[in-house]
Amino acid sequence: MRAALARGASVASVSRRGKPVASVSPPLDRAEWISADVQDSAALQNAMKGADAVISCLGAFGSNEFMRRVNGEQNEKIISAAAAGGVERFVYISAAPFGPIEKLIPGYFEGKRAAEAAVSKHFGDRGTVIQPGMVYGTRHVSKHVSIPLGIIGWPMSIFFQSSPVRGLANTLGRWGLLLVPPSSVEEVASTAVAAALGTNAENGGNSGAGGSQNAGQSGSAVALGWERIKQIAHSVEMSSVPAVTLFWDGGCPLCRREIGFYQRLDTKKRVNWVDIHESPSALEPHGVTVDKAMSLIHAVDNQGNLQVGVPAFLAVWEQLPYWNILPPILRRLPFAIPAIDAAYGFWARRRLQLTGRVHALGGSSPCRK
Numbered sequence: 001m002r003a004a005l006a007r008g009a010s011v012a013s014v015s016r017r018g019k020p021v022a023s024v025s026p027p028l029d030r031a032e033w034i035s036a037d038v039q040d041s042a043a044l045q046n047a048m049k050g051a052d053a054v055i056s057c058l059g060a061f062g063s064n065e066f067m068r069r070v071n072g073e074q075n076e077k078i079i080s081a082a083a084a085g086g087v088e089r090f091v092y093i094s095a096a097p098f099g100p101i102e103k104l105i106p107g108y109f110e111g112k113r114a115a116e117a118a119v120s121k122h123f124g125d126r127g128t129v130i131q132p133g134m135v136y137g138t139r140h141v142s143k144h145v146s147i148p149l150g151i152i153g154w155p156m157s158i159f160f161q162s163s164p165v166r167g168l169a170n171t172l173g174r175w176g177l178l179l180v181p182p183s184s185v186e187e188v189a190s191t192a193v194a195a196a197l198g199t200n201a202e203n204g205g206n207s208g209a210g211g212s213q214n215a216g217q218s219g220s221a222v223a224l225g226w227e228r229i230k231q232i233a234h235s236v237e238m239s240s241v242p243a244v245t246l247f248w249d250g251g252c253p254l255c256r257r258e259i260g261f262y263q264r265l266d267t268k269k270r271v272n273w274v275d276i277h278e279s280p281s282a283l284e285p286h287g288v289t290v291d292k293a294m295s296l297i298h299a300v301d302n303q304g305n306l307q308v309g310v311p312a313f314l315a316v317w318e319q320l321p322y323w324n325i326l327p328p329i330l331r332r333l334p335f336a337i338p339a340i341d342a343a344y345g346f347w348a349r350r351r352l353q354l355t356g357r358v359h360a361l362g363g364s365s366p367c368r369k
Helices: 002-006 041-047 064-084 106-126 150-161 163-171 173-179 185-196 226-239 253-265 290-295 310-317 323-332 336-348
Strands: 012-015 032-035 053-056 089-093 127-130 138-140 146-148 222-224 244-248 271-275 298-301 306-308
Touching (some): 002 185, 012 041, 041 064, 064 106, 089 106, 089 185, 106 127, 127 185, 163 173, 244 310, 253 271, 310 323, 323 336
Parallel strands (some): 012 032, 127 222
């Protein structure tokens, strides 16, 4: 949803619960949350009314019968309802072929393949099937419990993409499918949104788990494996405007050290770094005076939402590798953000004195180092 909202799309989330597990923060507060049961075809069609595209990420683990029903039959109902409702494009988040693993949990993969066939049947090449391996990100188990799967998934992805591992995978036949590199939830989301917006035009590619299958063939959905997922996600990132603008004080030596560290991590240019020491009036269009800007750090996302203090840091951390696992965790720990914000406020109110820049408020002055 964040990826779609960042691209300027109007977004609605349809689920049985309707509302998300936890409270939403910008930009998710701009999405529409709809409650509908997959068993109710009329409710599904009504929820999809007027939609240009639908992305289904419905899936589950359990008994083989349960997985066939959820991954297959229920997705088929969603696909059928979308087609009946005149939806132009359909994107289905499926799973990569996993060789021998498929025999251990046949219901899971049989359901997935049945749903893939339904996408081709109802949407042809206007449908997209995304086939990632393991998808890693922060899994929200409950309102207060999150599991940062990126701690495992990111190193695995790097290792499995290495030349020796890819070479080994190519020699192992079906067993090599076990070495499909994981994809981040952000990569899958970017690819899904690109497909939903009709911007993932295929120009061929390798078939199999890594490339694209049936690309452009009439009557067949476009299938995207892990390589194309990463390629499309990278292309989207490189063409996207920064997700957040951070206004920081370049005249503060401690701030320069910290921001410099963040900037080195921002290889994808997801943050626009504005030095208010050099541009004191940069925040004035947002109603923030120079004194306020120097007192607390500020950030503005690409939708114009202003964040102050620790929320500004969270907005930046969400865009940085490694650090992006922290915001979801902190938001679900009771009193964590207020406590950190209080500590930051204590430091922020004294940093000019501590760095010898008491004259910075109300006018710029050189930093005494």
